[in-house]
Amino acid sequence: MxxxxxxxxxxxxxxxxxxxxxxxxxxxxxxxxxxxxxxxxxxxxxxxxxxxxxxxxxxxxxxxxxxxxxxxxxxxxxxxTIGETYFFRQPELFDALRDVVFPEIIEKNRATRRIRIWSAGCATGPEAYSIAILLKRDLGAALAGWDVDILGTDINRRFLQRAAAGVYDEWAFRATPDSVRTACFRPQGAHHAIAPDYRRAVSFQYHNLVKHPFPSILHDLQAFDLILCRNVMIYFNRDLCRKIISQFEGCLVERGWLALGPSDLSIDLFQHFSMRNIGGAIVHQKPGDVTIHMPPSPQPSPAYGGGGGIVDVMPPAPDVEPRAGAQSLADRGDWDAALRAYERLIDAEPLNASVHFYYALVLRQVANYDASEKTLRHAIYLDRRNALAHHHLGLLLHKRGDAKGAIRSFQNVLSVLAGLPDDTPIENGDGMTVSDLRGVARLNMETRAVL
Structure with a gap:
């Protein structure tokens, strides 16, 4: 045929x-x-x-x-793949998040006043926006003044563009009460667009769970309180599932939570987690009781408020090269130790743009946005062809509400990379190539342009 x-x-x-x-x-x-x-x-x-x-x-x-x-x-x-999804899919999971998971996270993070959530394999974005709606409507009083970050990632750039647009047809609301749709969305012809109050805490970025590294501060994939990766593992073989779950564990803070789809479950893959059945929803919790809390930042984010971060106390191995050791601390979310490590590196290498760049990434994670922006601009001053610094400056400016500045930074990324072969490795790029970064910058320009 x-x-x-x-x-x-x-x-x-x-x-x-x-x-x-x-x-x-x-x-x-x-x-x-x-x-x-x-x-x-x-x-x-x-x-x-x-x-x-x-x-x-x-x-x-x-x-x-x-x-x-x-x-x-x-x-x-x-x-x-089945990219179709909808809001509040599997209601028992959202009940468990509202009644148990988020209250425990809020209690644990009172000193930091910050929550980080990753929707991995987010498709067109309903899951990430559902979380934002739940937090704002049901837990808004408890989270007043908090810094809430909800990151959605996917392998499909077209899905991510639709997620950033935040516009959905009737079928996406088949599990959504009419009262929620009326309050949280705005009519747009035959469709409905997510209201600004529920999109500010949410961002989207391209990420391939198979090819791209994580945990990674470079990709902003570390120190999460909750990771959701539902109906994704069904496409992977057992060895790959085991590897990804181990990486998810590394991306979670102590006592962080992992939620997969009902069809993704296999008990022996979660040996390092405690499994909890909450009203019929199965969630997995990373063990650990001892954490040190950074003091709350005085700078609120536009979405919910001020931040901070969860850190642990394990120092890097003494034989690790200083820059690699500092990045390892940052990748696992040990912000206090990472800040000290990069400050020592800056004292030793004050003209090294890469050191300033990674220091800026850690400053962003503890919600010190002023210092992070200043340090990123200094890294660019030291090396104007530092494409990664231009890119992360764009991400930070977007978070701070400067859409025009963000797009200008992403344009600078493309200018720096112009003419370079696609397979050229990005210096200090955690395995990223020119093609990878060029594609991410274009996607960020397109998604920010629709906001």
Whole structure:
């Protein structure tokens, strides 16, 4: 059977089909399709017809073709996964968050007055916005003056653009009470847009759970109180699930929480967690009782208020190179020790732009936004081609409400990277390439432009 372009639907017989399948699984982790050649070939065939590719060779060439390849991979992932989601999906989980999980987090974090939440595999954003609505409507009094950060990440850039736009059709509200939709959304033709009060604490960024590192202060993926990753693991093989859960553990503060989908559960993968059944919702809690709290920051965020951070007391190994040791402290959220480590490095290397850059990232994590912005600008003064510093300045300016300044910073990223080969590694970029950073900067420009 052939489509209008003459592309055979029986791609599994193409000599390059195994290489195409390996490339897809390697870049997305979608090992669900490892033994489903016919189903995978049928779905790829739909994309071949749209893309005008005649066979696996030409389609694989397209997937490897820089930005065009990124765009096509997004479309293919959308074809291969269930990206459709809706607000307050699995109501028993949101009841558990409201009644048990968030009250425990609030009690634990009273000294820091800060909450960090990660919605991993956020698709088009309803989960992240549902959390923001729950916190604001049900726990707003308890969180007055707090700094609340809700980060949504996904592998699909088109989903992230829709998430940032925050505009949804009726089907997305099938589990949402009419009173919540009326109070938290604004009519926009036949659709509904999330109201500003419920979008300010939420941000979105591109992240690939399979290819990109975490925990990582460079990617702002560390020291979370709650991580949600629902209905994502069903596509991964057991070894990859075990690896990702271990990485999630490293991203959580002591006594932090992990929530997966009902179909993602396998008890032996959570040996380092305590499992709790709260009204039918299964959540996992990282053990640990001893934490040291940073004093609250005097600077409130536009969303909820002032911040701080949870830190632990484990020093870096004595034989670790100072810069690597400081970054390790930051990656696991030991802010107090990381601040001291970077201050020592700055004393020793006052003209090192990279040291100032990472120091600025830690300052942001403790909600010292003035000092973080000043330090980022100093890092750029020392090295005007520091693309990472321009990028993180853009993120910080966006958080502080300066949309024009943020877009200008992302434009500077693209200017710095102009003409560089896609596979060029970014210095001190935690494995990031020019193609990665260029794509993230473009996405940030597009998503900030719709806000």
């Amino acid at each position: 052939t489509g209008s372009t003459g592309v055979s639907s029986d791609l599994a017989s193409d000599p390059l089909f195994p290489a195409l399948k390996d490339y897809l699984i390697d870049h997305t982790g979608l090992s669900y399709y490892a033994d489903k050649n016919a189903e995978l070939a049928d779905r790829i065939d739909r994309r071949l017809e749209v893309a005008g590719a005649g066979d696996c060779t030409s389609y694989l060439r397209l997937l490897k073709d820089g930005r065009a390849g990124e765009t096509e991979l997004d479309a293919l992932v959308e074809e291969l």
